[in-house]
Each structure stands twice: as structure tokens, then as C-alpha cells.
Amino acid sequence: MADTAIEADEAVAPGRSGPRGAVVVGPSDVAAAVVAALRAAGAVVATAESGADLAGAAEQAGLAGQVDLVVHAPYTPGSTAPCAVADLAPEEWDRLAEEPVRHGLAALQGAYPLLRATGGSFVLVAPSVAIEGGAGLVPLATASESLRALAKSAARRWARDGIAVHLLAPTVFALDAEAEALRGTDVDRSEAALGADSMSAEAAADVVLLLCAPGARHLTGSTFALDGGALMLP
Amino acid sequence: MTGRAEGNANGTDTVDERGEFGMPGSADDPLAGPAAAIAAVADRKPLAGRTVLVTGAAAGVGRGITLALGAAGASVVVTARRKEAGAAVADEITAAGGIADVAVCDVTSPDEVAAALAAAVERFGRLDAVVHNATSRRSSEPVDLEHAPVDLWNEHAAVGSVATYTLARAAYPYLKATAGSYLVLTSPAGMQGSANLSFYAAAKGGQRGFVKSLAREWGPDGIRVNGLAPLAVTPALENAMRLDPTMERRITDLIPMRWIGDTETDIGPCAVFLCSAASRYVTGQTLVVSGGRMTAL
Numbered sequence: 050m051a052d053t054a055i056e057a058d059e060a061v062a063p064g065r066s067g068p069r070g071a072v073v074v075g076p077s078d079v080a081a082a083v084v085a086a087l088r089a090a091g092a093v094v095a096t097a098e099s100g101a102d103l104a105g106a107a108e109q110a111g112l113a114g115q116v117d118l119v120v121h122a123p124y125t126p127g128s129t130a131p132c133a134v135a136d137l138a139p140e141e142w143d144r145l146a147e148e149p150v151r152h153g154l155a156a157l158q159g160a161y162p163l164l165r166a167t168g169g170s171f172v173l174v175a176p177s178v179a180i181e182g183g184a185g186l187v188p189l190a191t192a193s194e195s196l197r198a199l200a201k202s203a204a205r206r207w208a209r210d211g212i213a214v215h216l217l218a219p220t221v222f223a224l225d226a227e228a229e230a231l232r233g234t235d236v237d238r239s240e241a242a243l244g245a246d247s248m249s250a251e252a253a254a255d256v257v258l259l260l261c262a263p264g265a266r267h268l269t270g271s272t273f274a275l276d277g278g279a280l281m282l283p
Numbered sequence: 284m285t286g287r288a289e290g291n292a293n294g295t296d297t298v299d300e301r302g303e304f305g306m307p308g309s310a311d312d313p314l315a316g317p318a319a320a321i322a323a324v325a326d327r328k329p330l331a332g333r334t335v336l337v338t339g340a341a342a343g344v345g346r347g348i349t350l351a352l353g354a355a356g357a358s359v360v361v362t363a364r365r366k367e368a369g370a371a372v373a374d375e376i377t378a379a380g381g382i383a384d385v386a387v388c389d390v391t392s393p394d395e396v397a398a399a400l401a402a403a404v405e406r407f408g409r410l411d412a413v414v415h416n417a418t419s420r421r422s423s424e425p426v427d428l429e430h431a432p433v434d435l436w437n438e439h440a441a442v443g444s445v446a447t448y449t450l451a452r453a454a455y456p457y458l459k460a461t462a463g464s465y466l467v468l469t470s471p472a473g474m475q476g477s478a479n480l481s482f483y484a485a486a487k488g489g490q491r492g493f494v495k496s497l498a499r500e501w502g503p504d505g506i507r508v509n510g511l512a513p514l515a516v517t518p519a520l521e522n523a524m525r526l527d528p529t530m531e532r533r534i535t536d537l538i539p540m541r542w543i544g545d546t547e548t549d550i551g552p553c554a555v556f557l558c559s560a561a562s563r564y565v566t567g568q569t570l571v572v573s574g575g576r577m578t579a580l
Contacts, residue, residue, distance in 0.1 A: 134448060134497060135455040139393070142448050147440055150485065151433055161429045182495025182567055184502075190492035191444050194473075198488025199428075201476025206428055235499060270476065283579065 069093060070115035072103050072163070074156055077124035077224050078250035079174050086254035092118070099123035100152040103159035117169030119160040120257060122217075125149050125192075129221055129228040131185025145188035153196040157203050161212070168211035170265070172257055173200040177218040177276045183236040189221075197272065204270030213268060215260045219253040219275040241277030248277045317548035321354050324552045328356030329559040333461075334407040336360040336400065338390050338450070339417030341368035343517040344468060347546020348414060348554040353381035355555040357412075360403040362388035382407075390417045390446035397453045410457035412464040412558040415450050417442055419486070423519050425479040436482050443486030447493050455501075462505030464558050467494050469510040469569060471577045487512075491569055498567030509557045510569035514576050515544040540574030549574075 069092040073084050076098070087094045095110035097103055107116050128145050137145075153173070160171050178186060179193030197216055204214035221228045221236060231237060246252060253275050259265065260273075274280055312318065335352050339345040341363035353359045353376030361376075363369035366387050373383035384406050388399040404410050419442045426435065447467055458465060472480055473487025491510055498508040520543070524531045535541050544550055553572045556562050571577050 133500060134451050137448070137452065139449075142445070146444055146448065146489075150440065150444075150489070151436065154433060154436055158429055158431075179492045179496075182492070182497075182499050184496065184499040187448070187493055187496040187500060190496040191448075191489045192492075194492025195440075195444060195485045195489030198473050198476050199481060199485040201488075202478060202481030202484050203428060203476075205476055205478035206481070 069117070070107070070110075070112040071095070071118035071120065072097055072107050072112070072116055072160070073120045073122065074099055074101070074103070075123050077122050077174070078226070079219060079223055079253045080120065080122040080124075082250040082254035083120050083122060083257050086251070086258055087118075090258060099125075099149070100155055103156065103163060107163060114166055116163040117167040118172070118261060119156065119164060119169070120172045120174065121153060121156045121160075122172075122174035123149070123152065124225040124227075125189075126225075126227070128189045128192075129186065129225065129231055131183075131231070131234070132188075133185060134187050137188065142188060146191045149192040150195045150199070153192075153199060157199065161203075161207070164207075164212045165210045170213040170215060170260060171200070171203065171207075172215045172217055172260060173197065174217045174219065174253065176221040176224055177274050177280065178221045178236045180218060180272075180274070181236075181238075181280065183221075183231075184234075186221075186236065201270045208269055213260075213265065214270060215265070215268065216270070216272040217253060217256060217260075217275065218272055219250070220248045220277070223248060223250045223253055223275065238276065238279045241279040242281075243277040245277075248275060317545060320548040320552050321351065324351060324355040324555040329555060329561060330411075331356035333411035333558075334358045334360065334403055334409050335412040335414060335558055336362060336386075336403045336410060336454075337414040337416060338362050338388065338446070340372055341365070343519070344513055344515055344546045344550055345414075345416035346372050347515065347548075347551045348416060349383075350375060350379075350547045351551020351555050352414075352558065353383055354379065354551075355559070356381070357558070358382040358384070358407045360384050360386055360399065360406070362386045362399050364389050390415070390450065391441040393449050393453070396446070396449050400453050400457060404457055409461050410454065410463060411461045412466060413450055413454045413458065414466045414468070414554060414558065415447055416468040417446065418468070419443065419483075422483045422486075423480070426482045428481045431482065436485075439482040439486040440489075444489040444493060447490050451493075451497060455506075458501075458506045459504045463507075464562075465497070465501075465506065465508045466554060466557050467508070467510050469494070469512045471512050471514070471571060471573060473512070474569075474577070474580065494569065495567045502566055507557075507562065507566040509562070509566060511550070511554055511557060512569050512571045512573070512577075513544060513546070513550040513553075514538070514573035515546045515550050517546070538574040538576045542574060544572060544574060
């Protein structure tokens, strides 16, 4: 894993003020990069597996009452391996399309009391390919778009509690090395204005730090595409 | 329901000339009224000779779409969880000179889905389009996102993403044979989120992701996959407006066209379009039919 592109002393630690505690839900390349970037920036970071108890993870890391950032960035193994819907067994559909949403819901519900106590932020990481669609990636896109809508709903509800919800959409290649099998397919867009460095897991971690800056308090519910400027939408 | 009788935007008390739910034109106005919308799809019968299966067709948006499909000449398979509810809609179509059949189908049952699709092909010889309109019975219930049990989410997902997958998987060989169309009813809530209907929003958001990816997957087979996001008067909304006399006005004030869509005459023709050859080069899209309420897509 390469170092984050932003040096630690340049980075903005999480939280608008007060404690600098984060829970990062993985595993994925983005989650690992976020953990490294946050620790380099001086934050105390607890890690959790998708579906795990976030409060328990925070408590184990000595972060009770001090979590002001939760990043949900797990990668479901096999989710970037193209498979036709017609060939997809119901059990596999559940594992790839439904279970990630159940885990995302659990993460949102687990994060709520932690973040309400600090007025912190929740960052959902979901690949940009779900926004455009990808052949053979129907389960991944379905789960990701369900979660984006759920996170937007949370953004609307939790603003009253001072909690911001951000949506980060890196390219699928930033999630896990498994996605390299998609190189050269129709999800490997060639329209990016920026280079590969701007589409890496480390770039995603940089943007997570950006979303922890004081100026980000004016943002909630927005999706930030980390596709190197390919889509440029809306 | 009648046209608005409260003060208008200028603060004067008037009874405007709009019809039900603020729609312009009288019911039988051949050029501007609801009749014009149905005539637009009925005159040329763009779906003549084609078979369309609709889920959740017994009421609300599903019923309106089903009636419009029938008026457009389709042989419509009306599916519903209760046969008598579906039969009432099928009877409406046949009474108007159309062709319809009924199939009992709970979309959360893969066996019933497969049986309904097979019955449609057996009855009419082909399947050209599937319209997945069914949604959870609990769609309109406010959700306590912070504490709602996962079982409630599972109820939404069962009719949403899971059924969308089940239908697609089972319908694929039939739609491939006809270079057909798969139309999924979604919602602006799926794009914007919803503070109180978060599970509905998530279910609809997931369906949009499904549509875009499946459109790319099925494009080489000639099958089109699209979404339709309506804003229309459903029985639930109509009931809510009866209970809250100011609701209709509050809603219509947010709609540039200043009326709430009718399921048959405003939403139905758009479904006809997306199921017909007129949209043969349209796939992976979500058509928002909301009187201009949502323009950010």
C-alpha cells in the first residue's frame, strides 16, 4: 500500500473540533488507505469488519464517546467478478447484492449514536461504476445504489443532529486487486481527465481527510466521484 | 376530488378551471385533456401483437400502466397476489376492447414468478416486455432509520431488488427471444433519498443501479432495460389527501405543471413508450414523469 499523497502535517484531522477518533469498516484497499491516512494525521482509528458492532470496536480502541468519523468501505469478495444475472444463483445474489446492504444499514445504525455524541461525519464508499452501470456487475451496482440512497436518507435525517453524511465513489479499481480483472472491459473508462494516481485508494483516503476539514461542515448527502474526472456529472 | 378552491398564488379566491388533482382540460377534451393522452397511445396501437406482463397490476400505478398498455393494443398479463383483484383490472381492459389475462403472482416467490411468465408465453405465444411495478406493502410507512429492524428492510428488499433480480433471471430467455424490454418502476426517492421513507428510497435506489447495469449486460441481446419514476395519485396518496385537505395544494405547488399525475393518462403512456419499438434505442435510462417536479437528473 503506497503512502497517502497528502503528507501527515498537511492533512486535516477528523472532527470539526474536539476528539479525533474514527472507525473504519473494511476490509478493502480504500479502507486500508483511509486507516493509514488518518493515523498519519494523528487520529486514533478503530477498524471493524463489515457487519461488526461499531460501538464495540470503538470501545476496544479506547474511543468511547470520541468517534467523530465513521468510514464504511468494505469490499465484498467476488463482487467485481462479472457474472450474468441469468447465471447468478439466488444464494450468490444474496451474498453480493443483499448482504452488503444489510451490513451498510447496520453500520449506519451503529454509527448514529457514536456520531450524534460528537456531531461527526459518516462516509460511505461505493464504487462509481454503480452510478454508470457495468455489464456483469448488477449485484454490485444494486447494493451500492441502495446504500447511496440509504446514506442520502440518513443525511436528510441526521442534519438535525449535526451529523454529516458523505458519499465517496472511487473507481472500482481502488477497492480491491480483484477488480484488475475488469481492465479493458467497458467499466475501464478511458475518458478520465486525470491520471491513475487520482483514482487510487490513496486518493480516496485523501478525499476522506478533505471531508473532515472544517469547510466540509457545509456539505452533506453529496456524492464525490473519484473517477479522475471521467463523468463530470452532474 | 375537485379543482382547487382555495386562494391561488396571487392571494385571490378563485375556483380555477383545472380538473381532478389540478389537471388541465376537461375529461373529454380531445386535445388537452386526459383523453388526449390515451388517444396518443391507443390510436396507433403501438403494442398490437405484443405481450406485456405487469407485476402489482391490481391498483395504483400498476393498474394505470396496465390499462394504458391494454389501450395501446398489448396482450396484457395482469399479475396480482389475489386473483380477483387482478381480474377486475383485466375485465376493464377487455370491456374496452383490449386483450388481457390474469396470473396470480407474489413476486417474492420465484416459483410463482416463473409460473406467471411461463403462463404468459403459453397463453399468448411470446413475451415482449415485463413491467415490474410491485412494491412492498409497507412502502409508504415512515421508517425509524436509526432503530428499524433489518427484517423490515428485508420486506422492502424482497419486493424491490430481490424480485427485480428474480424476474430478470426468469424472463431473460423470453425477452431475448423477442428482443424485448424490461421496465422497472422506481422513484425520485431512490435518487434523492428520503428522510422518512428511507427504506423505500434504498429499495428504489438499488433498482436504478440494477437497471443501468443490466442495460449494459443485456444490450448485446437486444433487450432494453429502463426505469420509470412516476409522481402520481395512488390510492394511498388520495387517502392521505382526503385526510389532510391542504396536502394536495402543498404538493401541486411544488410541481411546475401544477397537477399530480394520473396513473393511466400521465404515467401509462410513458410506460407504453418504454415498452414499444418507439424507444428501441433507449436503454439504461430512468424516465422521471413528475410534471417537472424533479429536473436534476
